[in-house]
Amino acid sequence: MTQKTFAGGLHPPDSKQFSAHKPIERCPLPAELIIPAAQHIGAPAEICVAVGDLVKKGQIIANAKGFVSVPVHASTSGEVIAVEPRLHPMGRPLPAVVIKPDGLDQWDESLKGNDPEQLDVATLKDLIRNAGIVGLGGATFPAHVKLSPPQDKTIDTLILNGVECEPFLTADHRLMLEESARLIDGIKILCKVLGISTAIIGIEANKPDAIDFLSKECAPHKIAVQSLKVQYPQGAEKQLIDACTGRQVPSGGLPMDCGVVVQNVGTAAAISDAIRLGRPLVERIATITGPGIKEPKNLLIAIGTPLQHLVNQCGGLNGEPAKIIMGGPMMGQTQLSLEVPAIRGTSGVLIFREQDLPQMKASPCIRCGRCISVCPIHLQPTTIATYARLELVDEAESYHALDCIECGCCTYICPATLPLVQSIRHIKGGIMAKRRKL
Amino acid sequence: MLAAILSIGGIGLVAAAALGVAAKKFAVEVDPREMAVLEVLPGANCGACGLPGCAGYAKGVVEGTIAANLCTPGGAETVEQIAHILGIEAITSEPKVAVVLCQGDNQKATAKYRYLGLEDCNAAQKIADGPKACPGGCLGLGSCERACPFGAIEMTAEGLAVISRAKCTGCEKCVAACPRQVIRMAPLDAMTHVLCNSHDKGAAVRKYCQIGCIGCNICKKTAPEAYVIENFLARVEYQHHLDAAVAVEKCPTKCIRDFSTGYPQGSSFPPPTVPLKRDAAV
Numbered sequence: 030m031t032q033k034t035f036a037g038g039l040h041p042p043d044s045k046q047f048s049a050h051k052p053i054e055r056c057p058l059p060a061e062l063i064i065p066a067a068q069h070i071g072a073p074a075e076i077c078v079a080v081g082d083l084v085k086k087g088q089i090i091a092n093a094k095g096f097v098s099v100p101v102h103a104s105t106s107g108e109v110i111a112v113e114p115r116l117h118p119m120g121r122p123l124p125a126v127v128i129k130p131d132g133l134d135q136w137d138e139s140l141k142g143n144d145p146e147q148l149d150v151a152t153l154k155d156l157i158r159n160a161g162i163v164g165l166g167g168a169t170f171p172a173h174v175k176l177s178p179p180q181d182k183t184i185d186t187l188i189l190n191g192v193e194c195e196p197f198l199t200a201d202h203r204l205m206l207e208e209s210a211r212l213i214d215g216i217k218i219l220c221k222v223l224g225i226s227t228a229i230i231g232i233e234a235n236k237p238d239a240i241d242f243l244s245k246e247c248a249p250h251k252i253a254v255q256s257l258k259v260q261y262p263q264g265a266e267k268q269l270i271d272a273c274t275g276r277q278v279p280s281g282g283l284p285m286d287c288g289v290v291v292q293n294v295g296t297a298a299a300i301s302d303a304i305r306l307g308r309p310l311v312e313r314i315a316t317i318t319g320p321g322i323k324e325p326k327n328l329l330i331a332i333g334t335p336l337q338h339l340v341n342q343c344g345g346l347n348g349e350p351a352k353i354i355m356g357g358p359m360m361g362q363t364q365l366s367l368e369v370p371a372i373r374g375t376s377g378v379l380i381f382r383e384q385d386l387p388q389m390k391a392s393p394c395i396r397c398g399r400c401i402s403v404c405p406i407h408l409q410p411t412t413i414a415t416y417a418r419l420e421l422v423d424e425a426e427s428y429h430a431l432d433c434i435e436c437g438c439c440t441y442i443c444p445a446t447l448p449l450v451q452s453i454r455h456i457k458g459g460i461m462a463k464r465r466k467l
Numbered sequence: 468m469l470a471a472i473l474s475i476g477g478i479g480l481v482a483a484a485a486l487g488v489a490a491k492k493f494a495v496e497v498d499p500r501e502m503a504v505l506e507v508l509p510g511a512n513c514g515a516c517g518l519p520g521c522a523g524y525a526k527g528v529v530e531g532t533i534a535a536n537l538c539t540p541g542g543a544e545t546v547e548q549i550a551h552i553l554g555i556e557a558i559t560s561e562p563k564v565a566v567v568l569c570q571g572d573n574q575k576a577t578a579k580y581r582y583l584g585l586e587d588c589n590a591a592q593k594i595a596d597g598p599k600a601c602p603g604g605c606l607g608l609g610s611c612e613r614a615c616p617f618g619a620i621e622m623t624a625e626g627l628a629v630i631s632r633a634k635c636t637g638c639e640k641c642v643a644a645c646p647r648q649v650i651r652m653a654p655l656d657a658m659t660h661v662l663c664n665s666h667d668k669g670a671a672v673r674k675y676c677q678i679g680c681i682g683c684n685i686c687k688k689t690a691p692e693a694y695v696i697e698n699f700l701a702r703v704e705y706q707h708h709l710d711a712a713v714a715v716e717k718c719p720t721k722c723i724r725d726f727s728t729g730y731p732q733g734s735s736f737p738p739p740t741v742p743l744k745r746d747a748a749v
Contacts, residue, residue, distance in 0.1 A: 120595025455590045
């Protein structure tokens with residue numbers, strides 16, 4: 030099969046060998062689950078339970094507030110022992126519901142499955158929203174919003190993101206190998222909601238087993254599987270659309286502007302559960318890996334499980350941790366402590382020791398232009414970073430700083446180890462602040 | 468030879484005449500008072516008045532669109548001179564100075580995480596609310612130092628901003644540059660300040676800072692007029708600042724500083740004297 034790709038990008042060592050061959054294992058429940066109300070892009074949900082309440086698995090514990098918002102559900106049955114701010118992966122204490130599991134793990138009886146063939150599109154969207162489905166690739170954008178394009182936009186293609194271009198992560202890889210029935214069912218539901226028949230699963234060529242397996246499984250369902258070149262950030266939405274369809278998302282635009290909706294493979298599988306079984310999003314697959322972990326694994330975790338518990342399930346720490354990252358090493362978020370809970374967007378937990386981290390000492394730009402050649406958006410990172418250093422907001426804006434997807438290729442490739450993406454992110458904040466003022 | 472002299476000379480004369488006419492016809496009238504005001508302004512173009520530079524401010528003052536006492540760097544002297552030029556009454560404002568309400572440098576305050584990002588306080592503050600365990604303390608990455616047009620701010624070796632009371636003109640640029648509001652404006656003659664910006668309870672402060680205010684009320688008991696405690700943080704009531712100095716010795720964490728005894732540890736500035744020059748103008 031020919032491998033498609035986009036222009037730009039690079040190929041960091043993918044380091045997936047730690048966990049790529051490990052089947053998904055269910056992680057036992059921890060002593061307490063910390064479930065934050067803010068687990069998606071958009072308005073945080075509003076907590077609707079109190080201390081002492083007994084909750085069932087799948088019961089709503091926080092209601093959605095506004096259109097770009099989804100409810101949050103209890104990940105197991107048990108007692109609410111606290112409703113208070115707890116340390117969130119964002120780095121500060123945010124409102125959360127703390128549940129002490131009763132060990133029975135009983136589903137809420139009122140949750141009932143449906144046959145998607147019997148339901149209309151509006152009901153399907155409502156069910157997806159009420160199940161709290163968000164993009165499971167890591168960005169956690171509510172799925173129902175992507176599935177509700179405005180009247181004037183015509184969608185003709187659904188792309189399933191099975192690229193997993195971030196080094197170390199193997200959760201989507203394992204899902205495609207082990208949960209293909211749920212995945213294909215989810216794709217069919219998504220196609221029905223969007224009223225289209227073209228669906229493409231994009232997979233990076235470093236997962237040949239997944240490409241072969243899914244090609245066979247998908248053939249009777251008329252779902253295409255596209256092999257993509259191993260190139261970071263192949264899994265970034267705009268790059269994936271470019272690679273699969275050759276279409277470009279306009280500057281400042283969304284995938285729907287070129288007729289495409291992109292969903293992660295994990296999201297599609299979760300949508301199948303939400304409709305067929307009526308089960309909301311209360312668990313996900315995450316890769317616990319890195320040189321600081323004794324036995325890297327792919328775990329099926331209950332949302333709200335503290336990272337320390339996940340680490341314990343993987344044989345514990347292999348030496349003193351120096352950096353804890355939630356998500357992938359390129360775009361993931363550094364964590365303050367192992368007390369924080371895994372949330373809906375937690376695609377992986379990476380632990381590095383002091384000796385695994387590069388010693389970065391920034392020196393002046395030598396104007397080699399490598400950041401420009403790797404930038405998948407075709408920006409000039411070094412120029413924007415200079416404007417950021419000089420706080421020249423208007424100039425940075427005129428160089429399209431806001432189109433930066435913060436993939437980190439520029440910082441990765443820079444021979445002077447300049448914090449380029451960090452500077453661009455900083456000035457993006459300045460541009461947004463200026464726009465709010467106007 | 469003669470032809471050359473005549474033709475070049477002729478061109479010169481015609482051009483001179485044209486320039487002369489143009490200078491008269493297209494002359495831009497400048498109010499002489501505007502130039503006079505510009506002369507007496509400090510010329511730092513700091514923007515403390517709210518206008519882009521001294522020329523803009525001079526124009527505004529002469530046109531009467533902006534008050535004549537907004538040049539904080541110039542102080543009372545400049546206001547009087549402007550008033551003299553414009554023939555108006557001088558209304559001076561109390562001279563102010565910026566103070567960093569923190570002494571928790573890298574030795575005395577604990578870090579929440581190791582920050583390796585941009586050398587910019589605003590960028591650091593966006594990552595988990597800043598690398599310092601204290602929610603209000605100085606981050607020490609020098610955003611205020613770079614914002615100061617007068618070179619009045621220095622960063623100590625242990626990462627604490629210190630503002631020279633002699634060099635600070637009160638333009639407030641540093642106040643705007645600080646993401647943690649740890650820099651506040653205070654009257655120039657007030658020498659005693661509570662150098663802490665954490666509203667956490669005493670037990671929490673003790674965990675992350677050796678020199679933070681724990682809200683113990685001892686200063687308030689010693690000099691009831693001079694101190695107020697709000698949300699576990701003491702501050703000096705500047706109308707009564709002269710009474711505040713007696714509590715400096717009593718403070719158990721030594722977070723109250725009398726600047727006449729010197730700047731916080733690590734600063735290279737010479738100890739400040741009680742100001743007389745700008746004080747007299749009030």
